[in-house]
Amino acid sequence: MIGNDIVDLVLAKKESNWRRKGFLNKIFTPKEQLLISNGVNPEVMVWNLWSRKEAAYKIYNRETKIRAYIPLQLECYYGNENFGTVSCNGNMYFTQTVITDEFIHSIAVLKKEYLNAIKTLDYNDKISKTNGIPFIIDERTKNIKPVSISHHGRFWEGVTLFNQSINK
């Protein structure tokens, strides 16, 4: 299983005022808020942590079928700028984050080694959806492969895992 989330940093600046009173308290734990206030670039940290949570939520929601707005239950262990984990009610997800001046993109997986098996989708991949949740059908094996897609502003990213056995 896989989850991803992309944030267009230009659009985020327009859409969200993360400095608004109460904003950070509603979505980040005290520890995460410290990372933000101590960070060299608080804004990048906000969207870095946020995209990790959203990527992890996509796996959590698919596996548990629980739909809820639970940013505080998705707790980031930072690690470093690019790698960390997110835990949620006893589940743990490994995250990988790419940061550029224009966007932040996080991918979450269930095991650390799966981060080496990520395949990026392009517009030619035929993506189907059930209840809004995306998947593709492997042409060779006809198996259903879970995919995760995310779009925000100027960006679209779709990802899946190479190996069928780890798509469970």
Place this chain on the structure above:
Amino acid sequence: MNKEQTIEQLKTIVKPYIQNQEAFDVLTEDTDFINDLKINSANLVDVILDIEEKFDIIIDNVSMERMVNVKSAMDIIETKLSEK
């Protein structure tokens, strides 16, 4: 405050964040903030903060978890108002 008034106020609150005008025009209690109105999930925080300000209530974290559609938002607002 009756139900109609609450729903009207709620509509005013969510309006700036919606990305699907058609779903907004036919908004009912069953309307989902994210799936129907296409409010992005970071802006859902703004909706929650705006509700707190407008109704002068505090939405605790447990209530916030349910804030994904109009119906639960109305329930939460009513409950919090009655506790005042």
